[in-house]
Amino acid sequence: MPASLPLSRRLLTLLALVFAGTALAAPERTQVTLLATTDTHGRIYPVDYYANKPADLGLAKIATLVAQVRKESRHVLLLDCGDTIQGTPLAYFHNRKNNTPPDPMMLVMNSLGYVSMTPGNHEYNFGLGVLEKARREASFPWVSANTYRVGTDETAFQPYVVREIGGVRIGILGLTTPAIPNWENPENYAGLEFRPLVSEAKKWVPRLREGEKVDAVVIAVHCGLDEDLATGRRRPGDFDGENAALSIAREVPGVDVMFLGHSHRDIPALVVNGVLLCQAGRWADHLARVELTFSREDGGAWSVLARDARSLATGPEVAADSAVLALAAPYHAETEAWLSRAIGHCAQPLSAASGHFEDTALLDLVHRAQLEAGKADVSLAANFNPRARIPAGPVTVRDLAGIYIYENTLYVIEVTGAQLKAALEHAARYFLPYEAGKTPAQLVDPNIPGYAFDIAEGVSYEIDLRRPPGDRILNLTFQGAPLDPARKLRLATNNYRYNGGGGYTMFKGAKVLDRSSTEIRDLMIGWVERHHEIPAEPTRNWKLLY
Known part of the structure; x- marks a missing residue:
């Protein structure tokens, strides 16, 4: 810098160079929004079929919340944690009385753009024929890394899904409660076995991290918390390994987020051993929302800079999406005709x-x-x-x-x-x-x-x-x-x-x-x-x- 320049100009030039260097060194950031439902149990219309009155729940209301989030966020992934195709007269009528049309839950979830679903224990209630038909009709994979063909190392479902969005790679690992044989008729899961959740998470998380080179690991698990956090005691009636979310968070390195299910709880946000856990209630009465903010420098590897979670309720102020209602209208009509007899x-x-x-x-x-x-x-x-x-x-x-x-x-x-x-x-x-x-x-x-x-x-x-x-x-x-x-x-x-x-x-x-x-x-x-x-x-x- 020439010494002949006035002092004020020399100072301004130095400051400009400093700011330029700072700008070049500023880390790059991106944000991904993860949305999850669980234990929807056949709820589409915002009605209580048993009481024959309106109810603040159902995928038609979830659709409205999802649309709002997509207006706010550029990079959104929507997933489900299971117990999806059973639980209402509508789901029962379809699965038992008229199983010819496409599964109504899959039809609606396809329209909402789900990226994955973890099968729950109630997916097996109507037998493997009904389960496989619904699975074929989904435009997204059903993921469960701990469900195997008996006596083999072949998983019965795709174990995980990897999605690149906002410049980052997100790995979604599916896990299903292994306690299904304690409830279900053997013919309804014939040829399948369900391995322990913690050991399977230890097996698959490194594969996502090292093999798939993901920037964040998300587990969508159909299980709940394995203890009361206040007392440390297991919930009475739980089978060994039925719920293992806390054990996974404590024992499996490399997990960023866990979406839970099975226990029908609304858990907006819970951090255990650095892992963010959340759960979206039941019956499509809540939508879990997680924001992951990523940062990297000089084009290097992304790292999770911040995580935030909340629970969005399908309250009376949330209108039902008319397109979803129209999709499910034929199923709703035949259900009502049957119920009214x-x-x-x-x-x-x-x-x-x-x-x-x-x-x-x-x-x-x-x-x-x-x-x-x-x-x-x-x-x-x-x-x-x-x-x-x-x-x-x-x-x-x-x-x-x-x-x-x-x-x-x-x-x-x-x-x-x-x-x-x-x-x-x-x-x-x-x-x-x-x-x-x-x-x-x-x-x-x-x-x-x-x-x-x-x-x-x-x-x-x-x-x-x-x-x-x-x-x-x-x-x-x-x-x-x-x-x-x-x-x-x-x-x-x-x-x-x-x-x-x-x-x-x-x-x-x-x-x-x-x-x-x-x-x-x-x-x-x-x-x-x-x-x-x-x-x-x-x-x-x-x-x-x-």
């Missing part, structure tokens, strides 16, 4: 609201159908939907569908009186240890879902909440006499219980006397069609003491 009569209104605390005529209807279909001595059933109602007057398919909301099938097994008592003692753990002055509702253990509390018909008994868990069943009688622990009984239950679901391990390996491929819901519909009149008074064969 009158099949019986009831002299007075019935409710399941108190079904966890007293015998109800509504739950007795489930028992009647199971006992008759299975020619059984005793029936076990749970109050799956406390909001279920049967009106006085004509009774429709909708009313019965609202009572039994799962695709369970009937098993009739041989059990002893001792096994039945053990099952009832296990069910009674639904209530916490007794505290004087508290009502049964106040004693409910919040960590045990209501569908894990089985109630029996065909025997009479009392549940004494004042006694310690494991010793609460009193005066257990069968045909008017104390039940002999060695007495053999024909027990009608469902496939989930037979396979040990809900912790009912006392039935594992029990002799199967009979079983039906027909859903228990349809057995109930058939019972009402044959008998027409639904008894309006409960049998009062059990009660709580407190």
